Amino acid sequence: MKNIKKILGVCWLLLAPVIIYMLVHGAVTHIDPAGNKDINNPVIWIIIILIFTPVAIGLMIFGIYALKGEYDKLPGKSEDFE
Amino acid sequence: MHHFQHDGLSFWQLVRMNSSSSRGIRSVIAAASVGTLIEWYDFYIFGMLAKTISTQFFPEGNATAALLSTLAIFAAGFIVRPFGALVFGRLGDLIGRKYTFLLTLVLMGGSTFLIGLVPGYKTIGIAAPLLVLLLRLLQGLALGGEYGGAATYVAEHAPAGKRGYYTSWIQTTATLGLFVALGIIMLVKLNMSDTAFNAEWGGWRYPFWISILLVGVSVYIRLRMQESPLFSKLKAEGKTSANPLKESFRHKANFKMVLLALFGAAMGQGVIWYTGQFYAQSFLETKCNIGFEQSRTIMLWGIAFATPFFLFFGWLSDKAGRKWIMLAGMLLGILTYRPIFNYFLQATDSKSWLAEEETAAMPPVVKMEAVKNSTDSVVLTTTSFSLADGRKYTAIKSDTLRVTSAFLVPGKTILTDKEVATGTYWKFVGLVFLLIVYVTMVYGPIAAFLVELFPTRIRYTSMSLPYHIGNGVFGGLVPFIGLLLTTTYPADPLVGLWYPIGIASLCFIIGAVYLSNKIDENVDD
Numbered sequence: 001m002k003n004i005k006k007i008l009g010v011c012w013l014l015l016a017p018v019i020i021y022m023l024v025h026g027a028v029t030h031i032d033p034a035g036n037k038d039i040n041n042p043v044i045w046i047i048i049i050l051i052f053t054p055v056a057i058g059l060m061i062f063g064i065y066a067l068k069g070e071y072d073k074l075p076g077k078s079e080d081f082e
Numbered sequence: 083m084h085h086f087q088h089d090g091l092s093f094w095q096l097v098r099m100n101s102s103s104s105r106g107i108r109s110v111i112a113a114a115s116v117g118t119l120i121e122w123y124d125f126y127i128f129g130m131l132a133k134t135i136s137t138q139f140f141p142e143g144n145a146t147a148a149l150l151s152t153l154a155i156f157a158a159g160f161i162v163r164p165f166g167a168l169v170f171g172r173l174g175d176l177i178g179r180k181y182t183f184l185l186t187l188v189l190m191g192g193s194t195f196l197i198g199l200v201p202g203y204k205t206i207g208i209a210a211p212l213l214v215l216l217l218r219l220l221q222g223l224a225l226g227g228e229y230g231g232a233a234t235y236v237a238e239h240a241p242a243g244k245r246g247y248y249t250s251w252i253q254t255t256a257t258l259g260l261f262v263a264l265g266i267i268m269l270v271k272l273n274m275s276d277t278a279f280n281a282e283w284g285g286w287r288y289p290f291w292i293s294i295l296l297v298g299v300s301v302y303i304r305l306r307m308q309e310s311p312l313f314s315k316l317k318a319e320g321k322t323s324a325n326p327l328k329e330s331f332r333h334k335a336n337f338k339m340v341l342l343a344l345f346g347a348a349m350g351q352g353v354i355w356y357t358g359q360f361y362a363q364s365f366l367e368t369k370c371n372i373g374f375e376q377s378r379t380i381m382l383w384g385i386a387f388a389t390p391f392f393l394f395f396g397w398l399s400d401k402a403g404r405k406w407i408m409l410a411g412m413l414l415g416i417l418t419y420r421p422i423f424n425y426f427l428q429a430t431d432s433k434s435w436l437a438e439e440e441t442a443a444m445p446p447v448v449k450m451e452a453v454k455n456s457t458d459s460v461v462l463t464t465t466s467f468s469l470a471d472g473r474k475y476t477a478i479k480s481d482t483l484r485v486t487s488a489f490l491v492p493g494k495t496i497l498t499d500k501e502v503a504t505g506t507y508w509k510f511v512g513l514v515f516l517l518i519v520y521v522t523m524v525y526g527p528i529a530a531f532l533v534e535l536f537p538t539r540i541r542y543t544s545m546s547l548p549y550h551i552g553n554g555v556f557g558g559l560v561p562f563i564g565l566l567l568t569t570t571y572p573a574d575p576l577v578g579l580w581y582p583i584g585i586a587s588l589c590f591i592i593g594a595v596y597l598s599n600k601i602d603e604n605v606d607d
Contacts, residue, residue: 005595012345012592026566039566043152048562051160051555052320070338071596074592 002072009066014059023049110189110239111251116300116535117187118252121228122259123296124194124221127289130267134286135277135504138202147203150211154607156223168224168327174231174542178317179238180309182542183231184301184570189224191297192352193217202282226554230546233529235415238538240308243400249320249394249529252523256359257389266292312481312538326543330536339535340544346597347531348552350412350589351524353582356557357415358517359385361422361582364561365423366510369575372431373499380507382512391519396527402601404531412522412586412593419579422513427575432497435475439465443474450483457485460493556585 027045062063065071128135140151166186174182198216203210232252240248270285279285301567308314316322321330331337366377399407446465453460463479481492502510503589564578571577 001595008591008595029394030566030569037565037569038562039569042153042155043560046154048158048559051164055551055555058341062338062345065334065341066339066596070334071342074342075335075339075596076211 002069004070005066005071008066009063009064012059012066013063016056016063018061019056020049020053025053084127092123097367107248109303110307111236111248112468113300113303114183115252115255116235116296116303118232119255119259119262120187120191120293120296121225123263124190124293125225126260126263127194127267128197128218128295130263131289135214137280138282138286139200139214141203144203145480146208146391147211150215151253151518153216154211154218158218159554159558162222162275162446163220163226164547164550166223167230167550168226168543169223170227171230171330171543171546172326172571174546175323175540178309178313179231179235179542180304180305181308183228183235184304186227186231187297187300187304190221190228191293193220193224194290195297196294198287198293198371204282226546226550229549230542231457234533236312237530237533238312238541239432245533246399246404246527246530247397248392249533249568250392250399250526253392253525253530255393255397256525257385259579260385261382270430282316316538321539323539326356326540328475330544333563336536336540336544340548341564342592342596343532343535343545344548344551346589346593347528348548348550349556350586350593351408351528352552352555352557353526353551353560353585353589354412354415355521355561356526357419357579357582358514358521361560361564361578362423362517366426370426371432371496371498371500372430373501376501376507380510380514383511385518387515388518388522391522392467392526395523399527399530405536405593405599406529407527408524408531409593409597410588411520412590414523414585415517415520416583416590418516420576421518423576423579426510427515429502429509430500434493435469435473435497435500436477438470442466453482453581459485460485461490465500471504472501472503475499 026039027042027049030039031042031045032040033042047067063067084102106297122171128605136151139155140147142148170182170186180238194217196216200206200213200217229252233249236249236252237245255379266289270288277284309317313322329336330340363377363381366372367374368381370377374382395411396406444468446463449464450463451460451462459482463481464476464478466474466476468474475497477497479494479495480493482493483489484491527548532549533541536544560582563581567577567580570577
């Protein structure tokens, strides 16, 4: 199980830049000042990319932690958080 | 209750605590739930009255108003809500749960009340959408702090074996809030004409004003409550956190659990919740073209029948653990979303309805409209039909009249306001019920799960952020990504479901591999 956790960690690590790329690509493809749908609106894309970038970075850090074996044992008491 | 035995309390103090605990816990649940109910009430009235609000504050054709409208909808949910989780989570861990969730309640309800007092765009111009935006941002901020406070407060009062069951009462307020909002709006609407309801100072404002009454009652109840015993103990011992944000997000041991809570539970819970409770309704209305009344009542029956399952799965999570119940809800969504939504489509398929022998309910209404920049006209023929088994629909046929040749080019026929037959109606109710049962599986145990994951001194901060990113960001994006996918791949009407299915799958794998199913008996740490 510990090995699966570590191997999957690489997947999360790689998935994060893919998500950011897909969002930026989606924005470039769909932003259209003449369009009237939500997906044509640049403000919405800016907001989404702004909020999703730190979330994707979080996924990356999650991947790094998983790879380092940080999730092999989860904390059970306050002292484990020290 | 074993943790109280370490606090140096006498036997009689413990006896008194136990005898009053069941009565006490009911007040604790009521005080916490009434606030989240108001939060839901405010959320629903804004959604239900969106069209009127848009006409009053964000008129079409004004670029600035359109920008403010976008910010009011998207920025409030996506940016301000997680920010509110940080602001009020920190406050809750510094000064206490009771006063923090009192503050979020007043901010939330107060902003709703004030939206009802803002004059329309016609009277004060651009100041109207600006004020509404400001109040929406305040609402988003308060929303970010409310749930974490309520969940922490109840969980820190609950005995170890009942934490899931007691906190699941908070989740039922999502349904209650919906019914209260719908009831109040219907009551106002029934007592006045549409013109009076939609006027600048018309009836649509009453539900906003009523919010202050709900807040008044709720503040009264919450003020009479004591601070959470675990937080009080921590404070008395001088062990509260000096910097909850730093401890939550800069200490690796805790931050890794925040990430696990988000990616292994909250993000999947967010998309399952949004798909069942909101996307299904919009799908029935816009993709299946079911009439307003039927689509609403299908949702209301489904939600009403499924609501007790919040309590059931909360209770079950106390016996069987939180992890697998939440993950089972996600897995069921992953496996059955496409077949369920496909059934909705098949049962309302316009082609098969048109192929059957119909009876016109009334003579057709013909309207002619000029085509922009052309001499041609569009002839719209609207006819209401009924079928032998009780199904009804309105067919709108749009033909083009070529003026030069006086030739009528036949166009498409669109079916709207569909009414399904009684048997199909109840099948739809059953399927919506199933979708909401998935919601209850992921949502019922989540509060207890999050509370148990973090230590008392930084619990409010640590649990609020993943919860609000999961629900506000991942859940809130369901319609936007759905639209994005539908536009990119128009051939598949179910393509929008790949977003919740994908996120739930990702969350399922992370949860299954990394989460523990062990219930933390002692949250007094």
